[in-house]
Every structure is written in structure tokens, then in C-alpha cells.
Amino acid sequence: MSYAPSTAAGKQTAQQLADISRTLYERGWMPGTSGNISLRLPDDPGRALITASGRDKGELTAGDVVEVDALTGLASPPGQDRPSAETAIHAAVYRVTGARAVIHVHSPYATVVAHRATATDAVTSVRVERFELLKGLGLNDPTSTDLPVFPNWPEVDRIADDVAGHLAACREGPPGLLLGDHGITTWGDSLGQAKNRLECLEALCRLLVLSQSELHVSRA
Template sequence: MTTPSLTDPRLELINTARSFYQQGWMAGTAGNLSIRLADGSFWITASGRSKGELLLSDFVLINTSDQIEASSTDIKPSAETAIHQILYSLFPEAQACYHIHSIESNLVAHFTSEDYLSLPPLEMLKGLGIYEDNPRCLIPIFANHLQVSRIAAEIQYRFTNNPPQIPALLIRNHGVTVWASSPTAARNHIELIEYIFRYMVAARSLGI
């Protein structure tokens, strides 16, 4: 088991979770964050823990065989661990995966009945890797299922056949998930995509 230190990656996740919690993006015990280690294993938030008060003991280590490697007996990994596993498998460059339950992400997922949502051509898209004039950027939407393994399987199938334009996805009535090459980049991705969602909600209320 990893010995806690000033460089322990869980400290990064604790700080990020607290920030997201304070913004109302991880209310109660909602949401999950993970960070991948050099050997391919990853730490993920435990199920049922307040994201505003995480401790080093509130994480589970998943090894490269997708098995729990380090955990106390009274905690379980996030119910959405399977989604993190699939995203790390599909995108080897990803080193962090963040999932939040914001009001805006749930609202915009209902702006369309399609399995994707068209994002406005805002400057913020550059931070998500879109460098085009007046880009047509689509974020994929997935149906929510009680069995998370079904969501993960659908993500694997769709992304294998049609890779996403940006490192983000929506789950209807659930929230948004991003992945990135570092924890800092993943945090930026969440903040950028949430800015775009807030713009979309505001624009619709104003009839723009």
C-alpha cells in the first residue's frame, strides 16, 4: 500500500474534491475522482464519502488487473469505477478522470434527444483541444443505467467506433465525466466544460 507523503496523489484529489464540493458540483457523496499511477493502477474515491471532507483513507487502489489492491475493510470503490477503468483503457495517455453531478450538466443533457449535444463555438473550446474557426463540437451523451457496467460497455463500444472530439462525456440525468493527461488538466477540463454548460443554460433562458 502506498505510504502517505507530501507527494501522495490522493492529496491532489482531496483538494480538488473539496473545491468541486464547495461549488456544488459534488453535493453530499456524489461524484468520483481518480488518478492513475505510473504502474497503471489508480486511486479512486470510495463510495459513500462526502467529497468535501475526504481523508487519505477514503480512497481505494485498483490494480492493473482491475482488482482492489489496497482498501480498509469498511470501504468500497466508487460505484462508477468501471467507467474509469474503460476510459483509462481507451485513452492510455489519461492520468486522471473526474466525474461530477452539476445542475447545469443535467440540464443541458435534456436540450437534445440525440446521443450527442452540440456545444456553442466559444473560445473555451480551445482548452479542450478544439482549435478551429466556428467549430462544430459535439459531446457524446449516454443513457443512465442502474447497472454502471452497462454504461461502461456503451462507452467502450461507441468510443471504439467513434472517438470523441473532446475528452468529456455526459450521462443523462447523472452528470459529466472528463479525462486528461494530468490532474491539473482534468480539473481545467471540468471548469471549462462547466463554463460552457452555464453559458448554454443562460443563453436558453435569455432566448439567445
């Protein structure tokens, strides 16, 4: 069942998700049905809208979203379309960081770094330092950061547990993470901020790849 907002805020939020999905699709960061985006409802931040599973992101409409509990990822009203398979990861980010928007895409350079730096059995991290673009991430120390890379377990709930545990233990980390062989997830206080941080992290990953230097990877 397509999403039918009961408030003006819900309608506006759904349209924001549709608009940014098309923008990121046109960049080649959400090919086909890949990727997912969520945003807390401004009139009820305990709930969020997230893109429905299996939707072409280049043709997403305001009706192609699902309302969920922001902290658990469970669908709120019954009878809705199925939410993104990675809703649990969004909920983990919301619970720990207090963010209001989460974006997950398959942007090419971040995905390459995730592929090179992933481990099959543990969270790793990629050292990023000195690049001016680090200032776009809102870090307390903008000279360097360790970008976490999580194993892409078949069980999404297991990934979500890893993410929640890591973010709770590393409060000073960047507002983003990589999934091994998969892509990148970022977050912020608004969709605009999450998108800006996504752009910075993708650009930083591009610089790491183009520098052709060996990635500084460590186990978290």
C-alpha cells in the same frame, strides 16, 4: 479499511484526490457523497486511486480512497473500502484514451444539458459550436464538437461498455461526456488538466442553457 500508501507517490496521489474533492465540493459540484475522482499512480500507471463509495466529498481525506487496477476497475489489495460505484466508467476511459485522471461531478449546467438531451435507449450527442471556450478542450478543430450523452442505465457496467465503444469509435471527440439526468465526466493527462476541461465544459453547458436556444441533439 482506510487506504495506507506504501510509497511517497501513493501518499501524494491520495492527498491530491482529497484536495480537489474539497475544492469541487465547495463549488457545489459534488454535493453530499456524489461524484468520484481517480488518478493513476505516477510510479505504476497500471494502478489508480479512486474515491471510496459513500464519502462526503467536503470532508474527504487521503485515507478515503481505494487502489484499483486502472484498466479493469477491480480493487487491487484485499480488504479495502468499497470503491466508487462508477469505477468501471473510469476504467473504460483509461483503457481507451490513455488518460491519467478522471473526474465525475454533478455540476448544475452540465446536468441540466444531460437531462434535456438524454434518450432512454441510445447514445445521443449535443452540438457545441463557435464558443471561444472550445479552445480549452484540446480539440483538433476547436470550432465545434459533439458532446456525447449516455443513457444512465442502472447497470454501471453497461454504461462503461457504452462509453468504451463510443470512445473507441470517436477518437476526435471531446475529453468529456454526459450521463443522462446524472452529470458530467471529464479526463486529462493530470488532475489539473481534467479539472480545467471540466470547468470549460460546465461553462459551455451554462452558455447553452442561458442562450435559451433549442439544443441541437442527434443520435450518435
